[in-house]
Amino acid sequence: MSSNIEIFEPAMCCSTGVCGPGVDKELLRVATFINQLEGEGKKVIRYNLSSTPQAFVENMHVNDALASEGPDILPITYVNGEIKQVGTYPANFDLATWAGMTREELLSMIKKNREASGGGCCTGGGCC
Template sequence: MKKLELFEPAMCCSTGVCGPSVDEELLMVTSVFETFEGLDSVDASRHNLTSDPDAFVNQPTILKLLQEKGNDILPVTLLDGEIVKEGSYPTLEEFGKYGDVHFVTQSASNSGGCCGGNSGNEGCC
């Protein structure tokens, strides 16, 4: 089983998906981690500097990185204890690679889909 850990900067809540305007990138990250919860192939955890500071102190790689580069380096993603991304969130494609999953996105302009265009599929979304 792969171990995926995301160490995020201080945010107002554990997911960052709060407040008057929702950050689309954080919404995607939250959805990805919800998906990972249902998989046996990856152990995924998300750590916010505000709500889970002990995770930063107890992870030697992250602690060293923060001491050397400061909090501006966050977010940092570890895969099996190794840094795979720092300074920005992974893309959906990168998350898929880390977790050995293929994420499918649905474009709102896709007229053939349940929710796209005028599909006529009332109540499906």
């Protein structure tokens, strides 16, 4: 069963955060893996504090966490109506599990993406 996964991220220069002269490797990992999940029909919604502030206001759990802890608590991962993780991005395995993938489906996705990238660890050439 697929889940509703939302990641509430700090203010970034663009919608993905994978931009500018110094690309954050953790953001690259998350963006790449979310793209892979979407290729499998899974959905993960990312909200950037600077470009989609209304999402932070409308989600009372996230809003309350920000009000009590401040923006340093970001990113917040919210799954099916509950905060699952704060302060760091979830591991790929956690995202896949929350998206409803079995271990076998995850391994199949990884294998398919390695083959598509010529044996590298991520699609689109290069290695992350």
